[in-house]
Amino acid sequence: MDKKKTALIAMSGGVDSSVAAELMSEKGFSCIGCTMRLYENDMIGEDLFGTCCSKKDTDDARAVTEKIGIPYHIFHYEKEFIDNVIEPFVCSYERGETPNPCIRCNKYLKFDILYKKAKELDCEYIVTGHYARIEEKDGHFYLKKAVDDTKDQSYVLYDLTEEQLSHTMFPLGEFKKTQAREIAEKNEFVTSHKSDSQDICFVPDGDYASMIKRYRGKEYPDGDIVDKNGNVIGHHYGLINYTIGQRRGLGVPADKRLYVTEIDTEKNRVVLSDNEDLFKREVTVRDFHWITGEMPKGDIRCSAKIRYKHKEQPATVTLPEKEGGICKILFDEPQRAITAGQSAVLYDGDIVLGGGIICKQ
Missing domain, CATH: 2.30.30 (SH3 type barrels.)
Structure with missing residues (x-):
């Protein structure tokens, strides 16, 4: 088969990645399902339901691939996950920040290390169950919001490059969550009624402090x-x-x-x-990443969001002179609880322009 019609499907054992695999198979792609084993459960305390590395989740992912009729693998990336996600997460908390580890996991694990594995398997694309879209236009690849704005995950994907986007597909980007459930039910997937994960995968009980103390082995x-x-x-x-x-x-x-x-x-x-003291207009952002092409010179008008659940707001942005530099955001109106370690992500309508890590203000 044409290499351009081959895809490695990242499967968490949830409904979204299950449906992503089904949709790619229906489109005629030669698919391989896989689960990334990212940590041992003793590191997070217990083998809790809802983690992406529990036995139940890998069993569910395997059951879906068997039903679709595609191969399935488990790949072990525990060390890479510690180096690129866990350690930076813990260091960020130790600096008094509140990080979003999903962003680093996407950048370094799913769309970098896993893509290298895809190439080894002669697959052209990485496919995930993220709710986002990719559009190719005028020689560039653009990251866009999902059709279902209640499930949009473009925020946690802002750190991807055009190169990564050119080898990525998000089949759920055009679907509503309810439609994804219906597809899973129609295919009688074991994941069809599985609830969505609400917490960071390696902190499924939400107790970040306990996980950090356990990881560091100290108080x-x-x-x-x-x-x-x-x-x-x-x-x-x-x-x-x-x-x-x-x-x-x-x-x-x-x-x-x-x-x-x-x-x-x-x-x-x-x-x-007081609550009033939480409101600020200015945000300083480090490690700024612009997704497509060369960054504009000078100030730009766009909208920005300062956390995953934040609704983006109009702002004037002073971009850095080069990738990885310092960006300044001035919101039209003060925003509440701007938090160091979180990401500020810039939007032009549905298009994600880029973003970076919020500095201590």
Whole structure:
């Protein structure tokens, strides 16, 4: 078969990747299904349902490939995952940031290391169950939002290159989630009624601090909680337990609602203040990546979002002189809880322009 009609399907054991495999097979592609084994479950505490490396998930992925009639493999990338995702994730928390590890996993594992494996298997494309679209136009490959804006995942894909996009397919980008479920049910996939994963795969219980302490094999020092004037008003139990905008679990008695507005790693303290103090217009972004072609010179008008669930907002952006530089974003209106370690992603309508990591403000 023509190499351009071959595809390696990344299968998590969920409904979306199952349907992606079915759609590619229906289009006449010669498909190979695979699951990336990224970590041992003792690293996250237990073999919990909902992780992408549990036995149930790999069994479900295998069952779907057998039903479709395509080969299936499990590839072990535990070391690569630790080096490119886990270690940077933990380091980011230790710097007082709140990272999004899915972005690094996409860039370094799914669309780099796995694509190299695809080439070894003589596959032209990597296919995933992401809700996003790719459009080729005027010699460039553009990353675009999904048709289903309630499931759009273009935000976590902004760090891909044109080269990576040219060898990637997102068959669910044109579908609604309800349609994907219907396709799975029609094909009687074991994954058809499986719930969506809500947490980071290697922290399925949502307890980031416990996972970090287990990974590092140490406890993190206690310290002061202070108000914006520096007055001590409470006690914290390790900075890794806190994030910007947090209100619950602070353990500080007050006659009004207080929120985390700063994580001061230099002085090992958490700063609390009013909700109004969480709003800012300016954002500094490091490691900026522009997806297609040469970056425009000077300022541009576009929209930007500062976290996955944030609705992008109009802004003026000062781009860096070269890839990987510092970008400045000035929103038209103040945005709440701009958080270091998260990504700021730029959009022109449905097209993702690029993005980078938010610096401490």
